[in-house]
Amino acid sequence: MAAPADELLGLYRQMLLIRRFEEAAAKAYSQGKIGGFLHLYIGQEASAVGALANLDAGDAIVGTYRDHGIALARGMSARACMAELYGKVTGCSKGLGGSMHFFDAERRMLGGDGIVGGHVAVAAGVAFASKYRGLKEVTLCFLGEGSVSIGGFHEALSLAALWDLPLVVIVENNEYSMGTPLSRTLSVHDTSQKAHGYGMASDRFKSDDVMEVKRRVGEAVARARETSKPTLIEVQTYRYRGHSMSDPGKYRTSDEVELRKKTDPIVKAESDLRALGVTDADLARIEAEVEAEVEDASRFADESAEPGEELIEAFTYA
Amino acid sequence: MRELRYREALREAIAEEMDRDDRVFLMGEEVGYYQGAYKVTEGLLERFGARRVVDTPITEEGFAGVGVGAAMVGLRPIIEFMTWNFSAVAFDQIINHAAKIRQMSGGQFACPIVFRGPNGAARQTGAQHSQCWEAFYTHIPGLKVVAPATVADAKGLLKSAIRDDNPVLVLEDERLYGLKGEVPDGDHVVPIGVSAQVRDGDAVTIVTWGKMLHMVLPACELLAKEGVECAVIDLRSLRPLDLGPALASVEKTGRALVVQESWPYGGVGAEVVDRIQRDAFGALKGPVLRVTGRDASMPYNKHLEDLTIPSVDTVVRGVRAVLAW
Numbered sequence: 001m002a003a004p005a006d007e008l009l010g011l012y013r014q015m016l017l018i019r020r021f022e023e024a025a026a027k028a029y030s031q032g033k034i035g036g037f038l039h040l041y042i043g044q045e046a047s048a049v050g051a052l053a054n055l056d057a058g059d060a061i062v063g064t065y066r067d068h069g070i071a072l073a074r075g076m077s078a079r080a081c082m083a084e085l086y087g088k089v090t091g092c093s094k095g096l097g098g099s100m101h102f103f104d105a106e107r108r109m110l111g112g113d114g115i116v117g118g119h120v121a122v123a124a125g126v127a128f129a130s131k132y133r134g135l136k137e138v139t140l141c142f143l144g145e146g147s148v149s150i151g152g153f154h155e156a157l158s159l160a161a162l163w164d165l166p167l168v169v170i171v172e173n174n175e176y177s178m179g180t181p182l183s184r185t186l187s188v189h190d191t192s193q194k195a196h197g198y199g200m201a202s203d204r205f206k207s208d209d210v211m212e213v214k215r216r217v218g219e220a221v222a223r224a225r226e227t228s229k230p231t232l233i234e235v236q237t238y239r240y241r242g243h244s245m246s247d248p249g250k251y252r253t254s255d256e257v258e259l260r261k262k263t264d265p266i267v268k269a270e271s272d273l274r275a276l277g278v279t280d281a282d283l284a285r286i287e288a289e290v291e292a293e294v295e296d297a298s299r300f301a302d303e304s305a306e307p308g309e310e311l312i313e314a315f316t317y318a
Numbered sequence: 319m320r321e322l323r324y325r326e327a328l329r330e331a332i333a334e335e336m337d338r339d340d341r342v343f344l345m346g347e348e349v350g351y352y353q354g355a356y357k358v359t360e361g362l363l364e365r366f367g368a369r370r371v372v373d374t375p376i377t378e379e380g381f382a383g384v385g386v387g388a389a390m391v392g393l394r395p396i397i398e399f400m401t402w403n404f405s406a407v408a409f410d411q412i413i414n415h416a417a418k419i420r421q422m423s424g425g426q427f428a429c430p431i432v433f434r435g436p437n438g439a440a441r442q443t444g445a446q447h448s449q450c451w452e453a454f455y456t457h458i459p460g461l462k463v464v465a466p467a468t469v470a471d472a473k474g475l476l477k478s479a480i481r482d483d484n485p486v487l488v489l490e491d492e493r494l495y496g497l498k499g500e501v502p503d504g505d506h507v508v509p510i511g512v513s514a515q516v517r518d519g520d521a522v523t524i525v526t527w528g529k530m531l532h533m534v535l536p537a538c539e540l541l542a543k544e545g546v547e548c549a550v551i552d553l554r555s556l557r558p559l560d561l562g563p564a565l566a567s568v569e570k571t572g573r574a575l576v577v578q579e580s581w582p583y584g585g586v587g588a589e590v591v592d593r594i595q596r597d598a599f600g601a602l603k604g605p606v607l608r609v610t611g612r613d614a615s616m617p618y619n620k621h622l623e624d625l626t627i628p629s630v631d632t633v634v635r636g637v638r639a640v641l642a643w
């Protein structure tokens with residue numbers, strides 16, 4: 001296999017894992033094995049995978065309720081993630097958090113936050129702590145384009161820019177905020193413009209090509225790491241599924257969704273890999289590996305124990 | 319009488335009041351084009367147009383404040399929170415503005431606004447999305463808080479809330495939206511600040527509100543099979559609080575239990591207990607007890623969630639504990 005293919009192959013495998021994982025999760029949800037809200041990331045995989053490819057072990061991530069992709073891209077195991085969805089004690093939050101609240105202290109994944117906006121300030125706080133300690137760590141914060149009007153986002157940007165915090169805020173513009181298209185939630189089309197008022201660097205690009213996402217987010221991560229300056233990035237992406245499992249998605253046409261699937265980041269990575277000399281047999285082997293990993297995760301989640309009653313109050317206080 | 323679902327009763331209340339009064343408008347996330355996150359507002363955009371059914375971005379503090387300002391100059395906003403959990407972002411507008419305008423202005427400005435949405439635990443939506451807000455908001459002078467448990471009250475209390483000249487918070491419940499019940503025909507209005515005795519009995523007086531009424535009534539049926547007949551008071555309004563029927567019942571039973579979904583610390587249940595012990599002390603045969611949600615943030619796991627929220631079983635045990643004195 002050609003050497004330049006190695007890196008892309010790794011990212012491709014992560015994207016495929018996220019997709020197959022979530023397809024399995026959607027199925028488990030319809031079988032009643034997963035409850036509550038389940039927000040799928042399918043279609044957006046290149047955003048998390050490309051962005052997180054720039055991170056070191058000491059860097060941190062703060063995300064929204066749509067968090068499966070960033071969790072898996074951060075190297076959290078499919079087992080721990082699936083078990084969390086099943087509400088099992090072996091899950092990454094011991095079955096107490098659920099789909100919206102994936103955490104992993106070891107990998108510096110700080111959620112999985114369900115209230116729009118507030119987590120951006122939390123991410124600024126994590127970046128503040130890195131700077132306070134004199135460490136060259138970067139914090140990556142994800143949110144949706146529908147969330148850039150809320151106060152928490154703006155206060156966080158204002159502080160991050162004022163205090164030169166090593167923070168990269170990534171707005172994943174998947175064009176919809178629940179059933180509302182961007183045109184009805186915002187007076188501008190480009191959410192990265194929000195950086196201007198704070199004198200903050202910004203960037204904006206599509207998520208079709210995972211290597212390009214990696215390169216562009218890499219510039220912002222380097223800026224944060226080397227100069228402790230924040231950046232606001234808009235990644236233009238698209239979700240194929242509803243806002244959550246309970247959303248039938250009547251606000252858009254199936255033609256629109258089909259059209260967007262034509263620029264699928266996984267399909268693009270596959271064709272790029274082929275061009276680099278990766279064979280069908282190589283791709284088939286990866287597909288089989290990923291499927292086995294997801295099946296193993298589902299089995300593990302199924303067979304794991306429920307958290308015991310003693311956990312209800314166990315984590316109320318330190 | 320007609321049979322409606324709880325969400326349809328709310329919708330009727332909104333539509334009838336919007337028909338009556340052009341000052342009434344609806345504002346919130348996904349209330350229009352999407353037809354409401356829980357379909358309470360289905361069809362209202364088509365019927366009343368975008369001037370009066372206003373979709374907002376995710377800006378709770380902003381649109382709650384827009385509501386307050388509009389109310390101060392005479393409009394009558396109905397502000398929907400997709401769930402009350404998101405009202406935390408609008409806390410400042412509700413508490414520091416809506417509740418205080420009248421007092422601070424020496425009575426010159428009123429704030430006739432309704433804040434409404436589902437309160438409490440839905441199903442497995444986890445710690446941030448499963449909270450009961452009555453303890454926070456009933457604490458505040460200047461706010462009225464109602465929590466309809468039945469379909470008829472959903473309509474009648476919301477209509478009263480819209481007509482009220484004060485900020486009124488309507489705590490609905492996602493698990494009740496599909497509930498069916500009879501609603502009187504015509505302009506069905508339920509006054510704020512009037513509780514209802516929904517069951518008679520001589521053993522224990524149970525005071526409750528909202529979704530918990532639907533745990534209490536089946537528990538009463540189970541207890542009745544053993545010859546234990548409980549009286550049940552549905553508070554309906556949490557502030558102002560009408561304990562007249564509850565006190566009258568305690569005079570008969572000498573025993574009382576409060577059942578609430580929310581956390582035990584402080585709150586409406588504690589207020590009810592305080593008033594019963596003060597105003598019916600002579601009649602009491604034992605302490606007034608409470609069945610509450612467990613004192614923890616809501617776990618996602620289904621089994622743990624069930625253990626955290628009061629159930630028919632915990633209500634039965636609560637009644638036995640009261641009777642044991």
Ligand SMILES: Cc1ncc(C[n+]2csc(CCOP(=O)(O)OP(=O)(O)O)c2C)c(N)n1
Pocket residue numbers: 066114115116117143144145146147148172174176177178243347376378400404407
């Ligand atoms: C403060 C607050 N208000 C409302 C919600 C309900 N809500 C959850 S996600 C969402 C839409 C968010 O859309 P966007 O920011 O575009 O992110 P996406 O879901 O597309 O990833 C809404 C309204 C919430 N979680 N928090």
Ligand SMILES: [Mg+2]
Pocket residue numbers: 144145146172173174175176177178
């Ligand atoms: Mg979006």
